[in-house]
Amino acid sequence: MKFKKTFLSLALTFILSQSYSSVLLARSVNGNEITSHHAVYGYFVDEWKNNNTNNMSPSTNPAIGVLSGYLKLWKPGISYDNGIKLNSDILNLNIQKVIQITYRRTSFQEHQAYLDDRRNQNYSVLDGLGPYKDAFIKGAGAGTTITDVIPKDAINVQYTDKGNAEGNWAEESSDLGSVVKLVDTIRNSAASTTPAKNYYKYPRPWRWSDKVKVLPTLVPEKSTNPSSDGGFPSGHTNAATIDAIALAYAVPERYQEMLTRASELGNDRIVAGMHSPLDVIGGRVMATAIAASALNNRDNTAIKNAAYLDAQTKLIIKENAISKDRFGNYSENKKNYTQRLTYDFPQIGDKNKPMVVPKGAEVLLETRFPYLDAENRRWILYTTGIPSGYPVLDDSEGWGRINLFAAADGYASFVKDVTVTMDASKGGFNAEDSWINDISGNGKLIKNGTGKLKLKGDNKYRGGTEINGGDLEADSKKAFGDGDVVNNSGMLTKEADKLNIRGKYVQLGNGTLELNIYSKNDVLRIKDEANFNGVLKLNFLNRYVPTNKEVIIKCGKIGGRFSSVATAGLPSGDRVNILYKNDQVVLQVVK
Structure with missing residues (x-):
């Protein structure tokens, strides 16, 4: 009953305020990409009541x-x-x-x-x-x-x-x-x-x-x-x-x-x-x-x-x-749904038309991404659309090219910088969500708030990653794309085996780096320089017990030191010290 009352309060907050956390866009893209285009009949969401037998033409x-x-x-x-x-x-x-x-x-x-x-x-x-x-x-x-x-x-x-x-x-x-x-x-x-x-x-x-x-x-x-x-x-x-x-x-x-x-x-x-x-x-x-x-x-x-x-x-x-x-x-669902979008018809039209997002289409993702505002749900629809050229699908407004299954997996590209502010107290997707698509683009991901966001794709976005609050979890080796990662005051969680940060890593005093370690091969790799501070949290899982002088982080060069280390999953009485070498962080196991 307590859970229901809590959720009721949170849900009412969602409903009454409709104040979704904004995704702020910082790069110099003008936004024309997601501007709606009207059809000869106008906009569907404005003219839908005209779908009746008194109007029997494409223009009416x-x-x-x-x-x-x-x-x-x-x-x-x-x-x-x-x-x-x-x-x-x-x-x-x-x-x-x-x-x-x-x-x-x-x-x-x-x-x-x-x-x-x-x-x-x-x-x-x-x-x-x-x-x-x-x-x-x-x-x-x-x-x-x-x-x-x-x-x-x-x-x-x-x-x-x-x-x-x-x-x-x-x-x-x-x-x-x-x-x-x-x-x-x-x-x-x-x-x-x-x-x-x-x-x-x-x-x-x-x-x-x-x-x-x-x-x-x-x-x-x-x-x-x-x-x-x-x-x-x-x-x-x-x-x-x-x-x-x-x-x-x-x-x-x-x-x-x-x-x-x-x-x-x-x-x-x-x-x-x-x-x-x-x-x-x-x-x-x-x-x-x-x-x-x-x-x-x-x-x-x-x-x-x-x-x-x-x-x-x-x-x-x-x-x-x-x-x-x-x-x-999930895999079977995605395969079937995707195939049924086009039924494998050939692309008989222009294959290079930009995606168009219909006026009002963002409402279809309103409860799926409650922490995003309308504009940025449009960006998700824009980056996950069906390619052009298929029979029937290239209508003027863009309804035919919407792929809601793909859109539910989050962004497929950061066209602009994306700031995500989640509020874990609201529950549901506000507290925890996963973006599964492979994310490309020049934009940067900025994580704010208190919720947890999991990145599961084979990502290639180039703008970098910044963590200012909550938990940003890497569930794939390339979760953070090709840029630098800066952890100012949140938690970066490594869940993926052999996570690669393909730029620099900077962690300030209020940041936490959490490494979930399942074996001796479970290493965090940082391509360039790493500047450490704040907390290092080590979770030894699946009954894995580390051995002495085991490497947990490899990087181009080390600068700074973690201010504290916390461990979980070690046998009773065991503890570890952290040793810093030029390009490695090594465990010293103390029985």
Whole structure:
């Protein structure tokens, strides 16, 4: 109970103040890189309500306009059967991919594809919550009538999800009703794919080729009216992506897992033979813009804040983390999600267009990086975007090139100096976070505050690193890029084996260098001069006991001395002295 009260106070502080710690940018970059570009319809986040059947052109309907790259491939006809292929190679490849996927599908994929077709997408994506899924279902009163056992007569009978006992997917009046309401609100924010389907009039895959193997249990879902059965964009994918983004906003601890689950559901539309890869891509792009628009809408501020607060205080607790997690493999998630962004289509357009960050897109990372302000969440989106040139993805605003999975792993480049100020007292990602991407760029990283930031990438940024507060942990050999490292008054923690600092290292009197040592080969290497002061903390782990005259630091040249040394993990009665040589720091073990 004490934990809940503490977190409640911290979460309320987050919600009421919205005062995210700023990332200060110091280098002489003018910021034009992240300036938003309007489309012919304006900005999606301003015009999203115009997605309706009264607006049926790319210039009047943003949902049609954001997908207008499709018009380079396909010219819609007056009716469903007289459209013209403008790029036969890509459109033929699009259907060929469906044929290949439907021929290669496994029995598990067939089973999952049926469930993902018949269940309410709001319910389906809950798998992405992993260990919290069952607790959410209970707390939200969620339900479905489409059980895991597929009826034998499904090949002849169309089964429809009737939800829980009240006929809903979940209850807004439940203990987690605020999260349910957030999902419902975004799903009802002019999110329909009907206008776009009616405009593009692109037929379903099985209408293009009889080699497409529609899942037998979904044959009853095949419409007999082609004029109202468009394939582009995929409505299921659109809905699932919206749902996943809403839940990821409330539960950012499962951000990438939720995105992966939505991408799986979209892919299952291809597995079922019901949609093509381009249909699925279109559904994802549209959903991303819709979700951002709804999250930016001031009318929804209280809704999204309540959802985040309730999810953090009622769902993300140890007692709830008991369900099976189908999405617990990060590498597999990243591989699948990344491949589904483009489905390996060739880059047919300009491959060298700069990334464009849409107006308002930064809200999609608001709870994932609560210690960053809006501008710098835009920089993350800018540095993690999809390369240009892929079919459909090069819209004017940049929605198609957003890679939210990569963005959740932090910066991919320091275009400018980045100052991170974390506040551990706020909990969650404010207290501890990891940046996994390989970071390049000319900028400098400045770590302030009290939280811990872990750098896990193979980094090559050149501006250097400065620590003024909290803990900056090196979880890779090249965590600190190619520059100097200055520790003024925080803690530098070496977790990686054989950490390399590829410049100078300077530690002042209020700084601490913490070395986690697992073996005699676990050495900190500093390319240039090292000037030591402050505290040296040595943690001997994994039952490792150092021997006498063991080297723990190698550098170009040593200047200064640590003012004190603390150790942990030594056998009782053992202690160490530190010996300084010209280019080495050596342990002297005293029994």
